[in-house]
Amino acid sequence: MDHTTPQTPVTPSSALLSSLHLDPFLHLSLLHLKKNLIHSPKSTPHTVESIKSAMLELGLTPKIRNLAYSLSCSEKDRKSTPEILQVEQARDDWKQSIYDELLSVCSERGVSIIGPDSAQNKKIRYIFDSEDLFDAIKRIPCSSNMNASLCHNYGLIKLRLSTPDHSALRTKFSELHPCNRQYGMDETFLGSSKFIQHRQEVGVKVLQESYVPISRQYARYGIPAGLRPEIYRVCLNLPRRIGAKEGEYYNSLREKAKNMRYNVVDELFEMDSQTIISNSMSFFPFLENITNVVLAFSRDSWVVQNSTYTAHESIKYEMSDGSTTSIPSSGVQPFKGFVNYIAPLSLVYEDEERIYFTFRGMYSRLWCKLNVISSDSGTLIHLCKTFEDLLLSWDPALFMHLLSVNVAPLSIAFTWIHLAFTNVLETEQLLLLWDRLVGYDDLLLLPVLSAAIFTFRSETLMCTSSAQEVKDILDNNSGRRLKVMPILQAALFGECFK
Amino acid sequence: MSKPPSQPVQGKPSSAARVFYFRTTFRNAIYEALKRRGWKETDGDNWDLHWTEREWMSEVFDSIHLSPTQRVNHFRNQRELCRKDLMVKNLKRHKRQLQKEQNPEADAYSFWPLTYVLPGDYALFVEEFKKYPTSFWIMKPVGRAQGKGIFLFKQLKEIAKWKSDSRYNAENKDAETYVVQRYISNPYLVAGRKFDIRLYALVTSYNPLTVWLHRSGFCRFSSTRYSNSATTMQDTTMHLTNVAIQKKSDTYDSETGGKWSLRDLKLYLMSRYGVAVVDRLFNEMEMTIMRCLFSVQNIMMNDKHCFELYGFDVLFDDSFKVYVIEVNASPSMSANTKEDMDLKVGLLSNAFDIVDIEGKMQGNETRVGGFDLIHKGIPIKPNSATSLYTTNLGCDIPDDIVRSSENTVGSTTNGGTPKEGEEKSKSSRSGSKAGIAGRPAFGAGGRSDSRAGRKTLT
Numbered sequence: 001m002d003h004t005t006p007q008t009p010v011t012p013s014s015a016l017l018s019s020l021h022l023d024p025f026l027h028l029s030l031l032h033l034k035k036n037l038i039h040s041p042k043s044t045p046h047t048v049e050s051i052k053s054a055m056l057e058l059g060l061t062p063k064i065r066n067l068a069y070s071l072s073c074s075e076k077d078r079k080s081t082p083e084i085l086q087v088e089q090a091r092d093d094w095k096q097s098i099y100d101e102l103l104s105v106c107s108e109r110g111v112s113i114i115g116p117d118s119a120q121n122k123k124i125r126y127i128f129d130s131e132d133l134f135d136a137i138k139r140i141p142c143s144s145n146m147n148a149s150l151c152h153n154y155g156l157i158k159l160r161l162s163t164p165d166h167s168a169l170r171t172k173f174s175e176l177h178p179c180n181r182q183y184g185m186d187e188t189f190l191g192s193s194k195f196i197q198h199r200q201e202v203g204v205k206v207l208q209e210s211y212v213p214i215s216r217q218y219a220r221y222g223i224p225a226g227l228r229p230e231i232y233r234v235c236l237n238l239p240r241r242i243g244a245k246e247g248e249y250y251n252s253l254r255e256k257a258k259n260m261r262y263n264v265v266d267e268l269f270e271m272d273s274q275t276i277i278s279n280s281m282s283f284f285p286f287l288e289n290i291t292n293v294v295l296a297f298s299r300d301s302w303v304v305q306n307s308t309y310t311a312h313e314s315i316k317y318e319m320s321d322g323s324t325t326s327i328p329s330s331g332v333q334p335f336k337g338f339v340n341y342i343a344p345l346s347l348v349y350e351d352e353e354r355i356y357f358t359f360r361g362m363y364s365r366l367w368c369k370l371n372v373i374s375s376d377s378g379t380l381i382h383l384c385k386t387f388e389d390l391l392l393s394w395d396p397a398l399f400m401h402l403l404s405v406n407v408a409p410l411s412i413a414f415t416w417i418h419l420a421f422t423n424v425l426e427t428e429q430l431l432l433l434w435d436r437l438v439g440y441d442d443l444l445l446l447p448v449l450s451a452a453i454f455t456f457r458s459e460t461l462m463c464t465s466s467a468q469e470v471k472d473i474l475d476n477n478s479g480r481r482l483k484v485m486p487i488l489q490a491a492l493f494g495e496c497f498k
Numbered sequence: 499m500s501k502p503p504s505q506p507v508q509g510k511p512s513s514a515a516r517v518f519y520f521r522t523t524f525r526n527a528i529y530e531a532l533k534r535r536g537w538k539e540t541d542g543d544n545w546d547l548h549w550t551e552r553e554w555m556s557e558v559f560d561s562i563h564l565s566p567t568q569r570v571n572h573f574r575n576q577r578e579l580c581r582k583d584l585m586v587k588n589l590k591r592h593k594r595q596l597q598k599e600q601n602p603e604a605d606a607y608s609f610w611p612l613t614y615v616l617p618g619d620y621a622l623f624v625e626e627f628k629k630y631p632t633s634f635w636i637m638k639p640v641g642r643a644q645g646k647g648i649f650l651f652k653q654l655k656e657i658a659k660w661k662s663d664s665r666y667n668a669e670n671k672d673a674e675t676y677v678v679q680r681y682i683s684n685p686y687l688v689a690g691r692k693f694d695i696r697l698y699a700l701v702t703s704y705n706p707l708t709v710w711l712h713r714s715g716f717c718r719f720s721s722t723r724y725s726n727s728a729t730t731m732q733d734t735t736m737h738l739t740n741v742a743i744q745k746k747s748d749t750y751d752s753e754t755g756g757k758w759s760l761r762d763l764k765l766y767l768m769s770r771y772g773v774a775v776v777d778r779l780f781n782e783m784e785m786t787i788m789r790c791l792f793s794v795q796n797i798m799m800n801d802k803h804c805f806e807l808y809g810f811d812v813l814f815d816d817s818f819k820v821y822v823i824e825v826n827a828s829p830s831m832s833a834n835t836k837e838d839m840d841l842k843v844g845l846l847s848n849a850f851d852i853v854d855i856e857g858k859m860q861g862n863e864t865r866v867g868g869f870d871l872i873h874k875g876i877p878i879k880p881n882s883a884t885s886l887y888t889t890n891l892g893c894d895i896p897d898d899i900v901r902s903s904e905n906t907v908g909s910t911t912n913g914g915t916p917k918e919g920e921e922k923s924k925s926s927r928s929g930s931k932a933g934i935a936g937r938p939a940f941g942a943g944g945r946s947d948s949r950a951g952r953k954t955l956t
Contacts, residue, residue: 188894193885196773225765226772281837282762285689285719346689347762348769428765481897 062210066237069212073441084159084375090140091373094133095313098333101127102264102315111263113315113327124267129336130415136373137381154399155388156410161375163386166393169448170492175220176436176485177493183222184432184485196224203227210234219439222432222485229348229358235438236361242354250353253296262298262327268334269294276339282427286346293342293356297330300360304331307364309379311371332363332371337415340422341367344430362438369443370418378443380418387413387447394491395455401462407470413450420446424479433484449484452491518855522549527831527842534843535850546855552576552827564803569853572827573704573806574799579790580808580827582640582677583615592793607793609786609821612680615640620661623678627654634681639674650681684816688758688766690723694823695760697810697891699787700849704800706875709791710852711784712845713868713893716838717758757838764892773887775818781889782820783812788873790822805853807846844868868895 055061083091102113105127111117142158164172176182187196199221206218207230215234223231230240257266273291277283283290297303304310304326312333314326332338342359349355369379376382391409392399402409416424420443421433436445454461457473464470519540520532528549532539537547543562548554548570555572564570578584589610596604614623616637627635637657639647651657685692698712767776787810809829813821831846833839848867851859864871864878870890871878880890887893 188896200773224773225768229769281835282758284756285691285758289689347766350770427762431765 063239066210066212070237086140086142087159087373087375087381090136094136094373097136098128099313099315102333105264109264113263113265113317114260114319114325115263117261117263124264124271126268126271126336127333130418133335133371133373133380133418134411134414137384140373140381154392154403155385156408157381157385157388159375159381159385161377161382161385163382163389164444166390166492169390169444172444173440173448173488173492175217175439176488178489180221182485183224183435184429184483185222185489187224200224200227203231207231207234207240210240212237216439216441219435221439223435225431228431228435229350229354232348232358232438233361235441236358236365238357238361242357246357247353250296250356253299253356254292256299256329257292257295265298265328265334266295269298269338272334272336273339276337277343280343283343283346286343289352289355290339290342290346292352293359294339296356297360297363298328298332298334299330301326301329303360303364304329307331307368309368309372309374309376311368332368337419337423340419344422344427344434347427348431362434365441366437366443367420370420383417383443383447384410384414386444387417387450390447390451391454394451395458398454398458398461401464402470405464405467405470407467409454412471412474413447413454416450416453417443417446421449421479424476425482425484426480429482429484445488448491449488452487453479453482455491456487518547519545520547520549521545523551524549524831527833527839527846530839531843531846531850535847547571547850547853566802567855569803569805569855571805571807573701573804574801575797576806576827578797579794580825582613582638582824583675585790585794585825586610586613586615586677588793588797589790606785607789609789609819610679611682611821614678616676616678617661618675624654630680634683636679636681638677638679640677641674682813682815682821685724686814686816686818687724688717688719688763691719692724693717693719693758694811694813695763695783696829697760697783697787697812698829698845699791699808699810700805700852700869701791701808702805702852703802704791704795704798707791707795707873708871708875709788709873710849710866710869711787711872711891712848713760713870713890713895714841714845715760715891716841717760717763719756719758757835759837759841760892761894776892777887777889779814779818779820780887780891782818783814784872784889784891786812786820786822788877790825791873805849807849865890 052061055064105125106113109117109122109124138156140157140159142160170177178185181195183199186192187199203218203224204227206214207227209215212234215231219231219235233242234240270291273287273294277287277290304314310331312331314328314331314333316324317327318324341363342355345355345359349358369376370383372379374381388410399409420437421430424430425433433445433449437443453474460473461470464473518535518537520537521540521542522528522532532547532549546568548568550559550570550572552572555570555574555576559570559572559574578588589607593604593607596607612626614620614626616623634650634652636648636650637660687693695715695717697715700710700712702708702710764776764780767779790810806827807829809826811823811826813823815821831842833842845868848869851866852869859866872889880887882888
């Protein structure tokens with residue numbers, strides 16, 4: 001959904017109707033339903049009840065309910081205000097620079113983007129990484145029609161974006177309040193077995209309902225490991241169990257990847273996987289699976305059609321038969337660290353297909369927002385600004401101290417936010433954080449947790465006298481011992497538990 | 499209260515200010531852990547702790563007199579448990595004893611693969627071999643470690659060469675002893691790869707049998723995908739998971755060492771099978787360790803100066819049946835990654851806390867750092883009213899909070915009220931000061947003067 005094209009007004013019912021036709025499963029099921037009802041042996045008149053029960057039998061009810069829900073959500077998502085000029089410019093520049101880099105790597109190699117790779121020289125380098133994205137964002141100036149002195153000049157984000165304040169966060173994340181028992185906290189205490197059992201029972205009921213908003217509400221309190229695979233799927237509006245159709249679809253993507261190789265793009269994805277996954281303590285057994293998933297992802301045009309934002313530009317390539325193909329079909333170019341979004345799911349799901357669809361769902365709803373240059377609330381720039389504003393309001397002395405030793409706090413927190421803490425937290429803690437991201441369908445907890453970690457380490461940080469010391473304290477290895485929920489609760493609701 | 503270096507330790511140390519001495523030839527995590535306690539090294543006989551090799555035990559131990567507080571890290575006849583042939587002999591003997599007593603526990607003693615000791619049992623082995631024509635068998639020399647000399651075979655003619663070698667002649671008194679075991683061909687696989695699990699158990703006495711089990715451990719993966727086909731039987735990198743063998747593989751990655759922590763395994767299994775199955779599996783691993791110890795309990799030469807930190811190698815198959823592969827009396831304390839080193843130093847520090855030469859333990863502790871007391875004359879289980887699990891194996895090791903620099907009991911991680919959340923984060927704010935500046939706290943009593951992490955019997 002490209003936000004720059006004007007939307008024609010759509011009514012919910014017409015949207016529902018058109019979606020019903022577009023979704024092959026629904027379409028077939030409705031035909032089946034019609035057949036059943038018309039040709040049913042009983043010639044009793046059809047009541048609402050009989051239709052309802054026929055629908056239930058066919059498994060239509062949850063599907064339609066969820067479809068209606070997601071349509072109503074996307075109504076809200078639809079943005080009506082135009083993009084800020086500077087941001088639009090930056091976004092276009094960014095997409096262009098990725099495009100140019102990719103082509104230049106191809107020409108360095110002496111290969112075209114598709115086609116036989118007879119290059120002798122196998123050298124390859126990343127097209128871009130988190131740092132490059134960070135630089136692109138930092139460069140965006142304050143809007144020119146604003147008085148320069150009014151622009152916030154402590155943080156790196158110059159744009160004047162309005163960010164949620166502390167009380168807004170407390171309201172939004174009220175489920176995380178310590179008075180509510182939750183995973184990541186309460187299951188570790190003595191006497192927690194009742195809580196764990198209760199949570200398990202509720203989770204099973206939630207899965208039987210298979211209704212998106214209920215599953216999301218459940219996820220906000222953290223999910224027991226055994227239920228996580230299915231709850232994530234439902235929260236992402238997928239059927240709780242994978243079906244044969246999905247399996248076939250995934251295999252077709254794998255076939256596409258095998259039959260037609262993208263010269264530089266595939267290699268970059270593979271290099272990313274090789275470097276990051278083989279060196280990972282937790283994910284190294286899944287190197288092959290993760291590589292397969294990322295290559296299949298790059299062939300999936302569903303991604304570009306269904307992601308809330310398109311982050312990058314595909315290269316339009318004219319084939320020998322005159323047709324054009326996008327490279328990659330997903331519209332997501334490879335960058336250093338991309339596989340981090342996939343890796344944690346290898347400890348959640350049994351096989352590649354399952355990893356694939358959940359990853360794809362998470363990318364299209366969540367991770368795409370972390371990779372797009374936009375001033376929309378909930379996307380990367382806004383999240384970065386939220387982090388800076390929060391830290392400044394929670395601990396101004398710390399913020400100033402860090403500036404005095406030449407460390408902009410965002411320069412450290414940026415990768416935490418961009419990569420959703422995958423390179424920082426221990427896997428179990430990371431998944432507890434992701435439970436909440438999926439449950440709130442929102443990335444706001446990323447800057448909140450980042451600011452919370454800074455304030456958690458405040459006393460030690462205040463004693464630093466150099467940038468290197470700050471980096472040592474906040475380096476990714478020290479994050480391995482962090483427990484997400486206590487830190488979030490202390491930051492959001494600390495001091496007086498208001 | 500310092501003592502002249504040449505005299506042995508006398509009496510119980512009365513204050514924490516006394517200097518403690520250790521003696522060891524090892525220069526890895528053992529050395530590191532002892533240095534971090536502030537202990538000093540000595541070459542003489544004035545040591546409080548001697549971390550020895552097994553050879554020293556068999557050659558020197560019997561001939562010296564030890565003071566009441568001196569400790570060594572082996573039992574005199576540890577080979578009854580740790581030599582492959584003797585372990586099997588003891589397990590079989592104990593099983594027969596239980597069967598004679600008609601004790602139903604006897605049925606549980608089926609956690610080792612069919613094993614014969616060669617060359618002595620060769621005839622028996624051949625009889626059994628013929629009953630399983632499709633099985634693979636694995637040949638292991640009893641005296642060697644690190645996977646040396648181990649090979650797999652399916653047909654008797656493959657070991658004909660071995661058999662005809664004069665060194666292995668049954669009449670030859672110096673013949674090297676081998677065990678031959680029916681190979682477990684359906685190990686549980688993760689991402690198509692075989693792995694075994696190293697667990698650590700600390701025995702501080704065989705009478706009463708006192709066993710501490712460490713919650714953590716690690717899984718050692720093979721670097722190639724597992725296959726049952728005959729053509730790959732000689733591929734030691736597929737079948738033998740010892741790190742020494744894996745290091746030779748092309749795909750070995752020196753950064754990860756092909757190891758998973760037990761917690762990663764637990765998370766992986768829980769996502770797939772749920773809590774109950776995983777708890778049963780881990781409990782079975784704990785019970786299996788105990789059964790090994792029960793079988794040698796009465797023949798081990800107990801000595802109050804002795805303790806032993808065992809490395810148990812276990813495996814489970816695709817139906818979650820647990821097997822013990824072997825027991826190591828000197829599990830490797832070298833580390834090939836930082837995480838590995840941290841785990842081992844932490845483990846050793848906890849072990850030294852438990853052995854308690856410094857005299858700081860109250861005596862009623864049931865958890866010290868990552869070690870849980872699982873047996874002291876009688877089994878000790880987690881409280882079923884409060885814990886969901888029947889074993890603490892694989893559970894999180896709580897971060898131990900140091901309240902002050904004095905020796906006080908420090909654990910505050912257990913408590914049921916919601917407000918604990920605030921206290922926990924507040925006190926962890928101040929408590930983690932000592933371990934900050936990027937260095938991960940060992941979390942389990944890595945500091946020499948802390949008595950943190952004592953959960954007491956109630």
